[in-house]
């Protein structure tokens with residue numbers, strides 16, 4: 001990557017209105033423009049900085065588009081096999097209960113191949129935080145159907161739309177996990193507008209802070225887009241997400257402080 | 263000295279724990295020991311057996327198909343293991359439930375009616391200790407005091423109140439064992 | 448002070464691990480190794496040393512818990528038996544590819560498939576040739592007594608940390624279930640300082656630590672592969688362990704490990720009573736394999752018989768070591784059947800001496 005030249009005058013300290021958090025590295029992210037992964041990374045990094053826990057954090061990356069998250073977040077990180085991040089996180093937290101341990105997983109990773117690891121880590125009440133990026137599709141491998149793919153939604157392995165009779169129903173993992181006594185905080189957020197970004201950040205902070213209470217697992221789902229996989233422009237993708245994903249995956253808290261939200 | 267023993271009977275007769283006590287007794291007199299059970303589903307309700315080796319030397323194979331002594335506690339085991347006793351070796355059995363008694367002439371045969379005796383003592387749990395007593399009498403390779411020590415080692419602390427009862431059963435076994443057939447080895 | 452106990456092989460592994468200062472165990476029940484988890488749960492190592500013990504939801508989860516723990520620089524281990532070890536292969540490959548130390552115990556049962564719960568040595572290829580995907584090796588230790596079950600736990604951890612590579616104890620149901628005398632080491636404290644590569648939280652002013660097996664740049668990935676291959680050559684140079692038995696005047700040689708080696712000791716005695724001069728070579732490390740010693744013995748003896756509870760797996764490594772110098776044969780039983788000492792002598796007479 002070529003060095004970017006900056007206009008030194010603009011970059012003067014007193015002229016700054018926004019500064020990248022120091023918990024993000026200077027590596028240029030590989031995500032498609034408009035993809036929600038980048039924003040979600042930034043929010044997590046900002047919260048880590050604000051809570052001053054950079055040296056206390058161990059993150060686990062999934063297999064999926066965000067496999068290289070460790071290049072962007074300046075904290076100690078482990079890269080798990082596909083779906084297994086909650087198992088790694090379980091061990092890390094149990095061996096170092098005083099640390100802040102989180103996983104960051106896509107919907108294929110968390111809700112398909114890693115279903116067992118997710119459910120059981122949640123059910124054991126592991127004191128970890130799971131960030132679940134639900135874009136309704138397998139991004140990294142080129143837009144195949146995920147467990148979260150909506151009914152009739154097209155993907156490269158459901159080219160005529162998801163036929164639920166043949167391909168099964170979309171799996172609402174977040175609803176499922178909220179039922180488990182081992183979870184303490186379960187919420188669904190988005191990062192496509194500034195307002196949603198602010199809300200999502202609050203949720204991320206709460207999910208980290210909960211680790212100090214030792215009351216169980218916190219899961220923050222972020223419904224996101226995959227414009228490449230959905231074969232749309234970033235703008236179209238966000239509109240499509242609001243129209244189609246949100247009715248099926250409604251925004252808001254499902255469980256707060258161990259109590260289901262009515 | 264090396265003594266290679268098989269103890270065979272039903273699961274629940276205390277076959278494995280009797281072997282364990284023998285192994286502990288061997289340790290008490292500074293011997294090398296091995297205890298090799300049959301394991302798996304065959305143990306549930308079915309037959310159970312354990313090979314115990316006591317030796318003054320390093321033990322080679324813990325898995326054997328010829329034995330110096332066979333302690334046999336049911337008919338299936340009789341059918342299976344009578345032929346596995348080395349010529350000149352010893353077979354000890356409980357007559358309870360045995361319909362085909364041992365027939366070999368090239369081995370010594372002893373009988374210890376432990377099931378009957380345990381019933382008389384109103385404690386079926388000490389059955390295996392009576393058998394053990396019978397063995398100690400006809401094969402005095404382990405000292406009684408070491409067996410008592412071994413027993414203590416193999417029982418968890420909370421069961422130590424049972425020690426006198428077990429000791430009594432072993433002594434009863436010493437008394438009631440009968441020689442059926444004897445060869446000089 | 449060492450402590451003398453009468454224990455099952457599986458229990459000895461568990462107790463030795465606590466005493467070696469292990470930080471965590473993650474496992475899933477499967478016969479014939481469940482005693483490892485059962486013993487650990489009963490012993491409450493959390494109270495004794497602070498060690499973590501967790502029953503995972505699957506072998507897949509267990510090995511990935513090991514991966515996470517190992518990435519923190521901790522002494523972690525898991526145990527299973529053949530079908531469970533097959534499930535763990537993906538994780539083991541990741542652990543090797545991330546250059547992490549850990550200990551994996553395989554109490555082998557007969558296969559393929561669900562097979563039998565009786566002992567077998569049919570996972571030799573899987574253990575010694577890597578097992579999962581990619582070019583990697585495990586350090587493979589093959590105990591043949593309960594004492595070695597205990598001793599190889601510490602050895603396995605030490606080698607795993609020395610080479611940053613997973614180590615495996617390859618044993619079987621017979622040794623796992625058998626009780627023998629075992630001298631246990633004194634309790635060692637758990638580590639308080641961790642390797643500088645461990646993900647224990649980014650130190651201020653220092654680079655963060657990343658544990659990964661991914662490199663999308665092929666040139667870098669090849670470089671990494673060459674580096675770990677170099678490590679395996681180093682193991683072959685420095686870590687070969689074996690034991691010989693009656694080899695000095697031997698005209699024929701048995702090669703066997705684990706349970707088979709115990710039985711072969713008896714076969715050696717039986718054969719010598721018949722006037723056949725037989726010796727036994729017992730590899731204690733299956734990777735690295737005692738190639739040099741076997742090659743040396745090939746210059747001394749008239750023939751070699753590999754004795755394994757398998758269709759003939761180690762025999763391939765023996766042949767590679769012998770390089771055609773003498774006749775090499777295989778004798779083995781399968782499916783959970785253990786060969787008798789007499790059978791082995793007969794096989795030697797028929798396949799090697801007479802053949």
Ligand SMILES: Cc1ncc(C[n+]2csc(CCOP(=O)(O)OP(=O)(O)O)c2C)c(N)n1
Nearest residue numbers: 063064065082106107108109137138139140
């Ligand atoms: C065992 C295994 N199976 C399959 C794959 C291939 N694979 C890589 S990423 C992926 C799906 C990722 O989708 P998701 O978790 O939704 O994340 P996204 O890429 O959409 O962020 C798959 C199937 C793999 N790496 N490992």
Ligand code: SF4
Nearest residue numbers: 032035065139226227
């Ligand atoms: S493929 Fe989809 S999920 Fe992956 S970076 Fe592109 S937009 Fe994001």
